[in-house]
Amino acid sequence: MTHLDQLKPSMRGTIHALDVGKDLARRMAGLGLRPGSTIEVIRVGPFNGPMQVRVGHTDLMLRRSEAAHISVCLAV
C-alpha cells in the first residue's frame, strides 16, 4: 500500500482510503475518487506538476498535495 503521489505513469491500483476532511472527500467522491475505485496514473505535468489520473470513465488532474492524502493498494 502506498500513496497516490508516489505512483508513476501507467501504474494502477485500488483506492483504499481518502485521508482528507469530509468536504474534500465529498468533492473527490463527486469526481469518482472513492474507496474501492480503480485508479490509473496517466501522466505527470511538466516541471513535476500535477497528476493526470483515470478513474472509471473520467480523466482528471489533481495536485500532488492532494494525491498524497489518497492511499492506494497497488495492482500486481
Place this chain on the structure above:
Amino acid sequence: MKRIALLGMPNTGKSTFFNRLTGAGARIGNWPGITVDLLSAKILLNDAMVEVVDLPGIYNMHGFSEDELVVRRFLETQPVNLFVVVLNACQLDRQLALPLQLKALGLPMLILLNMADEAKKLGIRIDTERLTQALGAPVCLLSAKFGSGFDIAKQALAEQLKLHPKLQHADKAAFQHDDSIEQELATLVSQSIATPIQMPATVTDRIDRFMLHPWLGLPLFFAIMYLAFQVIYTVGAPLQDSLDWLFGYLKDAWLAPAATHLPLGLRSFLVDGLYDGLGTVASFLPIIVIFFMVMAVVEDSGYLSRAAFLMDALMSRLGLDGRAFVMQLMGFGCNVPAILGTRVMRSQALRRLTMLVIPLSLCSARLQVFLFFISAVFAPSTAPLVLFSLYLMSFVLVFLTALIWRGRYRSHEPLMLELPPYRLPTFRFLLLEGWRSAGHFLKAAGIFIVAGVVLVWFLTHYPFEAEPASAATLAGRLADLAAPVMSPLGLDSLLSIALIFGFVAKEIVIGALAVIYGMGGDDLSRLLAQKLDWVQAYSFLLFTLIYTPCLATLSTIKQESKSWRFTLLTVFWPLLLAWVVSFLFYQGARGLGF
C-alpha cells in the same frame, strides 16, 4: 408560472441542453440572497409559460464549494415544479450519485442521460428501465449537441409538468442530513450499467500524447495561445477601429453641427461627454464578442483544463492556476474580456486574485501610448529594448502582485479538474456565446463606463469658459494639488492631466497631450523630446503601464466581483505600485547621475 431547475455535474452538456431548449432568449438575472448571476429563460411549453433556470454545475448536494452553496440556497428559497437532472451517460458510475441525493429532496425529477451517442460508441450499455425504477423518475437518452432524443426529452418535460402543476419547496430537512449513498450507488451502478472491461484507446488519448507531452506540451500551449491571440486581435482590432471611426464621423458630420445652437455647457456635455462615453462602450463590443467565441472554442474543446495542467507547476506557487495564466495572456490584448473570462474559475478567491493581476498586463491601448512616446524620446536603436523592458516589467509586476496577495485571496477549493474528451463546439453555440457576452457586458458595465467618461469630461472641461484640459479646469487644479506627489516622479502637472484622461482609456493619453499642448503628430513628438529627458519619459511610461486600470476594465471588475471594496483595491493597489516603481526608478536614476 411554472419553474424548472436544471441541475447536473460540470461537463455534462447541461448548458448545451439549456441553449437548445431556450434558444437566444436567455437572460442573466439576480435572485434574492444569491451572489452569482444565474441564466434563466421563459419558454412556451404546451401552451404554458415555463421558467427554466440553469443552476451551476455541482459535484455534490451537501458540499461547501461556492457553487454548491448557491444551488442549495436556490433550492431552499425558490419553489419549483420539476428538477431536470442532466447526467453524462459515459460517466454514470459516479454521476448517479447526484440524482440519488436529489431524490431525498422530495421533488419530481426528470433524468436526462446526455452524450448517449458517445456512451454507445464506448460500448456502455444502460438499463434505463431499471434506472427509472430505482430513481423514481423518468429517464431519457439524449444528445443535446446533435439533437437526437431532444424531442422525446422535451415531450417528457411537458408531461412531467402536467403531472406536477404545483410549485413546491424542497424538503428542507433533507439538506441537513448527509445520507450515505455509497452502497446504494454501487448497487445501482452494478445493476443498471454494463461497461466493457477493456476501454479502447480513444482519439482523445492520442491527441493528448502530443498536447500534454512532457517537452512538446508547453511549446504547443504557447503556440495555441499565440494563435488564439492573433485571431482575436487581428480580427477584432480593425472592427474596433472602424467603429471608432464611425462614431467620430457621426460626431463631426452630424452631432456637432446639430448641437451648435445649444448653450456651451450642454453642447460640450452632449458631444464630448455623453457621446464619447457611448462610443467607448461600443468600441469594446467587437473584441468582446470575438474573444468569447474563441474562448468558447478553447474551453469547450477541453483544452482549457489541459492548459491548467501544463502551467500548474509554476502557477500554483503564485497561488493561481493555469486558467489564470491563459486569461492573463489574453489580457495583453485587452484587459476587459480577460476579466470577463475569469468566470470559468469557480472559486471566488482564485477569481479575485486573477482579476487583481490581469490589469497589469500591458494591453494594446497602452502599447499605442508607448510606441508614440518611445519613438518621440528614445533613439531608434534603444527603442525595442525600452519596449521589451516594459513587457518584462508587466510580467514581473503580475508575479509580484500575486505573491503579495495570494495569502489574502487563498483558494480553499483544491484544484481538481476534469480533463474531458476533446470535443468541437457547434457554430450555433459560438454565436450564442458571443451574443450573450456582448449583452452581458452592455447591460452591466455600459452604464459605469458612460458615467466615468462623463465624470472625466466634467473634470477636464469645467469651468466651461476655460480652455479644455488647461490648468484652469478642475483637472488642472487637481493636477496642481497632486504636484507634490507627482514631481518626485519627474512628472509635471501637464503630464498629470494627461494621466487623468488616461483613466477613461489608456490610448487617450496621446490625444490628451495633443489637446493640452495644442499640437499633434510630429510636432507633439518634437516637443516631448525637447521637454522630457529619457529618465522622465521612462518614469512616465512606467506610471502609465501600472496605474489604475482603465474605466472599462474597472467597470467590468465591479460587475464581476459585485464588491465595491474589491473594486477599490484594484484602483488603489496599482496606483500605489505605479508610484513606488516610478519613484524608485526616477530617484534611483537621478541619484546615479543620469
